[in-house]
Amino acid sequence: MRGTLIICPDAESVSREAAQRVVSAVAEKLADPRATFSVALAGGSTPRRLYELLAGSPYRSKIPWARVHFFWGDERLVPYDHAESNFRLAHEALLSHVPLQRENIHPISTQIPADQAAQAYEQVLRAHFGRWGTPRFDLVLLGVGADGHTASLFPGSAALAEKERWVMPHSLGVNQPARVTLTLPIINNARRVHFLVTGKPKASALRAALESGPLPVQRVQPKKGELLFLVDAAATGKLEGIRIEVPVASEAQT
Ligand code: 6PG
Numbered sequence: 001m002r003g004t005l006i007i008c009p010d011a012e013s014v015s016r017e018a019a020q021r022v023v024s025a026v027a028e029k030l031a032d033p034r035a036t037f038s039v040a041l042a043g044g045s046t047p048r049r050l051y052e053l054l055a056g057s058p059y060r061s062k063i064p065w066a067r068v069h070f071f072w073g074d075e076r077l078v079p080y081d082h083a084e085s086n087f088r089l090a091h092e093a094l095l096s097h098v099p100l101q102r103e104n105i106h107p108i109s110t111q112i113p114a115d116q117a118a119q120a121y122e123q124v125l126r127a128h129f130g131r132w133g134t135p136r137f138d139l140v141l142l143g144v145g146a147d148g149h150t151a152s153l154f155p156g157s158a159a160l161a162e163k164e165r166w167v168m169p170h171s172l173g174v175n176q177p178a179r180v181t182l183t184l185p186i187i188n189n190a191r192r193v194h195f196l197v198t199g200k201p202k203a204s205a206l207r208a209a210l211e212s213g214p215l216p217v218q219r220v221q222p223k224k225g226e227l228l229f230l231v232d233a234a235a236t237g238k239l240e241g242i243r244i245e246v247p248v249a250s251e252a253q254t
Pocket residue numbers: 042043044045046047074075086142143144145149150151152
């Protein structure tokens with residue numbers, strides 16, 4: 001099995017486990033007084049509860065927000081107040097509730113064509129992480145789709161083969177908003193990649209995610225970083241035959 005699997009009883013405890021791990025990762029990095037913490041947020045519906053938890057007690061007071069920088073793993077090119085905007089999700093559930101400077105929030109531009117938006121976001125990353133060398137996020141949060149996509153890296157997408165560019169556009173067809181996504185070289189250079197996977201409909205995708213293969217989710221393999229799957233019991237429905245290593249009992253519960 002790839003990475004570490006943490007099985008929680010339900011979606012709420014997945015979110016709490018994830019919140020605790022965000023707090024620990026931030027504390028570990030920011031023990032160095034000169035350091036900042038960079039996180040790439042996931043979209044979709046699963047992380048909403050995590051974001052809400054981080055915005056409230058007891059997590060909110062444990063994070064030195066001024067030293068945390070927020071990025072997005074992917075975005076739909078819709079206005080920031082659109083129901084499908086990943087910026088909106090994060091803003092509503094988290095960013096508008098914590099003491100953050102505008103300089104700490106690094107959204108993907110959504111009012112320009114996708115290729116330009118991808119190039120512009122690469123410049124945003126260069127401005128923060130430096131012009132040379134691959135950015136190293138402290139944490140990349142991801143979800144997984146039933147087809148094995150993650151961020152906006154879809155099966156068969158040209159972005160999967162990308163080795164140079166840090167950000168790529170993706171089109172899902174005429175009736176869908178264009179998307180922009182981080183590429184695998186960036187995701188796989190992160191210190192931590194945490195997947196949040198909940199619910200029975202995700203069982204097949206989770207099974208695939210835990211094994212090696214060509215699907216986008218299977219290609220996420222941090223080179224020198226932690227790969228963690230925080231999942232609920234419902235999502236583990238199809239794991240027969242996979243040797244599950246739950247690290248310690250206390251890690252599976254909160
Ligand atoms: C998005 C994400 C996408 C998401 C998965 C899971 O913005 O939709 O990029 O990769 O994480 O599709 O989505 P759910 O959490 O809604 O199941």
